[in-house]
Amino acid sequence: MTTPRRTSHVVYGVVGVIGELLITLGLLLFGFLVWQLWWTDVQGNRAQAEIVREIQRETPPVATPSPSATPVPKIAEPRHDDPPVMEQPAHATTFATMQVPRWDGEPERPISQGTDRATVLDVLGVGHYDGTAMPGDVGNFAVAGHRTTYAKPFNRVAELKKGDAVVVRTATLDGGPGTDTWYVYKVVSTEIVAPTDVAVIAPVPGEPSAQPTKRMMTMTTCHPMFSARQRFIVHLELDYWAPVSSGTPAELVGSTSAKES
């Protein structure tokens, strides 16, 4: 009589422990979602704001129309001659920031050298593809950024329309050519491609063997959101450049992101 009762007691005990383990696993998975979808943004935004704050760079001049008026940013004179171009910096060096007036309310994001996740994209924000052109250069200044999670710098990439400005501002770094310069790019086209389509970051986007003549910029991010199936690509072309010492690009004046800089 006692043997079956003891057997059933053991069986219920084992089933109970398995059930508790499954519930625990479910809670851990829920915790992972909370971490990935919320906490990495909190941490990332804090870290990237700190990086932007600590960048060594010139302050654009302000104009004071009358002694009593509040200073307003001086508008930089657009220049269309050949812009100065920075040297490729060392891996994971933050050498510039970007601001997108269309993304009203989004902070200024740091751009750092390299596109691997552990040392650049997950921790420093936007990453510059090794070996692609530097800001302002003939060729393709190609950058990648997260669209979801890790502060999602490119979250609102789908809002960009043809002609929208993306303003890149280089830091002081060595103080050589191309430092403390504004590069104002305008959106030319957007496309959705396979993750293997490296031609989008070629010097001439889409034509890997062609000789570049234009000063392009390309942004890559994931598509659809929360998926690795495709990539969302934005191609831009340099509209004008200006030294930071000459003022602030008109595109940034009046927008929220300009007020923060």
Place this chain on the structure above:
Amino acid sequence: MYGWLWRHLPGPTVVRVLISAVLVAAVVVACFTWLYPAIAPHMPFNQTTVGE
């Protein structure tokens, strides 16, 4: 499992509840600090670059 843990916690119910809460908090912190960052690179999303 949890029943066993509960029976082995010392003190009256209030103290046991408090100890349990501290244990849960410790597990959450450990997950956020070490476990989740370690498994995140193996998840099939968040790829933003083009390449091989």
